[in-house]
Amino acid sequence: MRKIIIVDYPKDWEEAIEDTEVVDAQTYLTSPTYTDIRSARIFNLCRSHRYQSAGYYVSLLAEARGHKPIPSVTTMQDLKSPTIVRAITVEMEDLIQKSLSGLKSTSFTLSIYFGQNLAHKYEKLCKALHDHFQAPLLRAQFVHKDNWVLQSISQVPINEVQEEHRKYLKSFAKSYFARQRFSGARINRKAYDLAILIDPQEKAPPSNERAIQHFVDAAESMGFYTELITKDDYRRLPEFDALFIRETTSVNHHTYRFARKAFADGLVVIDDPVSILRCTNKVYLAELLAKAKVPIPKTMIIHKDNRKLVEKELGLPCVLKLPDSSFSQGVVKAKNKEELKEELDKMLETSELIIGQEYTPTDFDWRIGVLDKQPLYACKYYMAKGHWQIYNWNGKKQDEEGDGEVIPFEQVPFHVLHTALKAANLIGNGLYGVDVKEIDGKAYVIEVNDNPSIDAGVEDKILKKELYTSIIKSIKQRIDNHKNGNGRTEG
Template sequence: MTDWVVLVESANDISQAETPHKVLKVADYITKPALFSGRRPYILNLCRSYGYQSEGYYASLLAEARGHRVSPSVQTMVELSAKGLYKHALPDLGERLREAISKGAPEQESLFVAFSKPDTPGYERLAREVSDWFRVPALEVEFDPKSPHGIGRVRMVPPHKLKGARRDFFLEAMGTYTSGRISEPKTKAPAKWALAVLVDPNEKTSPSKPSSIKRLADVAAKMGVEVETIEPSDLTSLAEFDALFIRATTQIDN
């Protein structure tokens, strides 16, 4: 059975009565390492802020240093701090969004996801996809038809801000998640080469679908090649890559 520890900044954020797992103030986790002597717990970081140098950020940083499993990780916090750092995930998320809408999911402004569970039926695949990309207890995906891939923003939601039905949904999802078996993220071998794939998110008839590029990345990873999609505005960074694969329509004037 997984040894869970739920970190909070205030006892009012998540009470011990709301979960069978140990609820611990982040200050105690930071200052009392002896509590975990001989243990390798799974830390569920439910702090109020995950910003750089916040208690939430430092708690995950310390958990990783101690060899504890933690969600969210520092890498995830950094990636979700700016859209430019997670744009690589948008093609996949956009594809799942279009699939959901085409199959009858209600059109709405955003989707709340707790432990890979969506609060709106019809968006299950999108919820799993965004949770595969970013292992965060609570996320909100904001939709924007004017943005590339239809995704305006992906942001972490501090659980202490959840109220009413949304809080109940979060607690139920947390209970289901922590009662199951948690798989470890697969360790990736360092890539030998880096391949840039040029795409144009504004192109209506792209030469390759996002799923095709994802398949390319999966196969390339097995061969020691890291694949990263770039846009025309990123061409100044070409020197960072070993090769360029153009999957955008080229014309004489571009």
């Protein structure tokens, strides 16, 4: 497996280490040379890993390409979570107190370079923290009150490593890169009943009130205690056995933190955090689908260096999408050169990479619901009145959303069903909604949604209550697998 160190600038990593190569982030993100590598371990030493930065996209696209990034996007999000950090403190309580017992101060900063520290006495603590938060360069902040507590842990930008630490950094890196395996730790699970996460104020939730009640009825008929929870119930997650998210998900949002916290605590989660990360970023999806040769409309990943090629590659009008857009928000049609420039200027201010696609108008999109890698339902979603999308947020209230029509599977073209399943199964084995356009007898995947709409009176028209029962049965089976020691079911 190739070992590739990614940096923002070549000067950030000038040490020559056997069997590793150094590549700058822009080259890795945009050069076809790295898209087609079959097996690679990516060591992401970019200066910033903030959401939608170049460092963020290095790890995100590494996952889409089948490479193995350190840190992963999941680790990046875990490092931001005070709850995950507190859970680690509890689990490592004895080790933390033993390792720091000789200190007289009330605060302590521990630098962890490739799992090691300059002082040998912190070796076990460094290794344990690195196993939980797999990132090459970490800084852990501890404070002492009655006991030592891990206050925060963050990544250290490569350019901020102290000069006197550089020689140790090189030595630690050599032993680190000589390792054959990179493994991580898990937080022990706790088990309780079913929580359904909703937002009563959400304008367009994935399930309407009647559908939520059908989920509750189905769960209670199978012996679940079921409770509707909101973002204010974060601390209560350990009370439950499973979490079912029924509000619109996003990575920089409490829905992801709920999923990640629940997953870390060992709950069964739909939508699981891996599926949220994969589905909510259209840059990741474009890379993943293209690599797997799943048909998609002509697509390009746009950045500041290739923006002038958009019109030539995609023509006008074309569709531009922010990576984390959902329910048609953050998706625009650029009809001419002026609109193209204006929209690119706005979007590239927000994200280093955005998606551009050729404009492919149709009267409706297919939506194939998929659960446990099997088709669950099929719908036709018609475009909003007088609009090119299913949702028209600028229209009159009665015209905001197009109609939905449930279709029996025997009436769904085989190529639509087959293509949708292929796309969903690349994400995981959770609950997904795959949007497909059918053009000239061919199926093209538009996106895979981790949080598909299930509304009473729409998606349930054929299966009726069996639709809700099927999903709850899947959750119950996953719980049983956990309790029987069959391992974690993950998207």
